[in-house]
Amino acid sequence: MSSAQLQDAMDGWDPAPLSGLTDEEFIFLSERTRASRTQVTTDIDDAVRQALDHVPRLLRRPIKKLLGV
Amino acid sequence: MSTELLELRAERLRLARRLGVTPGELDFLDRLPAQALRTYRHALEDLLFDENGERFAKVMQAAGLLPKPVAARIAVRAIPPTMTAMMSGLLSPQDAAEFASHMPTSYMADLAAAADPRRVGHLVPHLGRSVVIDGAAELVARKDFVTAGLLVGCLNRAYLADVLTAISDPADLFEVALLIDDKSVLDDIMDHLSDADIEVLSERAVELDMVPLWESLADHCRVDNADRARRILQDVQSRS
Numbered sequence: 236m237s238s239a240q241l242q243d244a245m246d247g248w249d250p251a252p253l254s255g256l257t258d259e260e261f262i263f264l265s266e267r268t269r270a271s272r273t274q275v276t277t278d279i280d281d282a283v284r285q286a287l288d289h290v291p292r293l294l295r296r297p298i299k300k301l302l303g304v
Numbered sequence: 305m306s307t308e309l310l311e312l313r314a315e316r317l318r319l320a321r322r323l324g325v326t327p328g329e330l331d332f333l334d335r336l337p338a339q340a341l342r343t344y345r346h347a348l349e350d351l352l353f354d355e356n357g358e359r360f361a362k363v364m365q366a367a368g369l370l371p372k373p374v375a376a377r378i379a380v381r382a383i384p385p386t387m388t389a390m391m392s393g394l395l396s397p398q399d400a401a402e403f404a405s406h407m408p409t410s411y412m413a414d415l416a417a418a419a420d421p422r423r424v425g426h427l428v429p430h431l432g433r434s435v436v437i438d439g440a441a442e443l444v445a446r447k448d449f450v451t452a453g454l455l456v457g458c459l460n461r462a463y464l465a466d467v468l469t470a471i472s473d474p475a476d477l478f479e480v481a482l483l484i485d486d487k488s489v490l491d492d493i494m495d496h497l498s499d500a501d502i503e504v505l506s507e508r509a510v511e512l513d514m515v516p517l518w519e520s521l522a523d524h525c526r527v528d529n530a531d532r533a534r535r536i537l538q539d540v541q542s543r544s
Binding site: 245246248250252253255256257260263264267268270271272274275276278279282283285286288289290291294297298301302303 | 323329351352378
């Protein structure tokens with residue numbers, strides 16, 4: 236069942252409320268869910284990198300240490 | 305158009321924003337109830353927040369080392385509003401108000417469009433008056449009635465009248481009113497409107513073939529407001 240793919244993409248969330256969708260539709264939502272999760276992680280990394288460029292030099296080191304970068 | 309269909313469209317739009325697709329790509333969800341989409345979207349929002357919560361907290365901690373105007377300026381330059389929207393739920397109401405006061409209206413409108421009201425709705429009444437009013441006006445100018453409806457639903461009464469005044473076109477107000485989640489504010493809106501305003505709203509409802517929706521909004525109001533809305537609607541219908 237493709238609903239299991241969405242359940243997997245959602246770390247175990249039960250997709251029962253979406254019952255009635257076709258396999259193809261479940262697969263689409265699974266792929267977009269995974270893409271969103273990856274995107275958020277990538278966006279945070281990019282945002283932190285860019286933000287550090289704008290941080291006053293004096294505070295850059297402690298902030299980098301805090302963020303672990 | 306029914307209330308259910310309207311809510312379904314709003315949910316589809318919110319989900320499309322979260323999934324990074326166009327609303328059209330989610331047309332197939334139209335055969336499900338709006339509540340099913342909302343349940344999935346909430347689960348997804350929670351998942352995205354939970355798995356990044358630690359990193360969000362560190363970013364907010366780092367921002368705390370900077371003067372707030374500087375941190376706000378950096379956020380606007382470097383952090384996408386979708387990201388800021390997720391992190392802002394970690395702020396105290398006072399900090400949220402100060403950060404917001406240093407951010408441009410367009411950024412705040414983008415942030416609002418991406419925000420989960422369950423996490424940030426409680427912050428809205430603490431934001432500065434101009435931040436809220438300008439933000440609402442910007443959302444309406446963009447015709448983003450879905451987000452404007454959510455915003456109006458989070459407002460306290462002190463701001464509501466100002467926001468309603470800022471939405472100068474009653475036709476736009478009609479679109480916003482249809483999408484307000486918390487229908488208990490509808491009486492405050494009705495109290496603010498003149499009969500002439502309600503006449504324009506009624507004309508808009510007739511024009512858009514949304515009379516049943518207009519009537520369903522009236523059903524959520526006090527008897528005096530509901531009667532006033534229905535009387536004016538009947539006058540408009542008898543003329544058209």
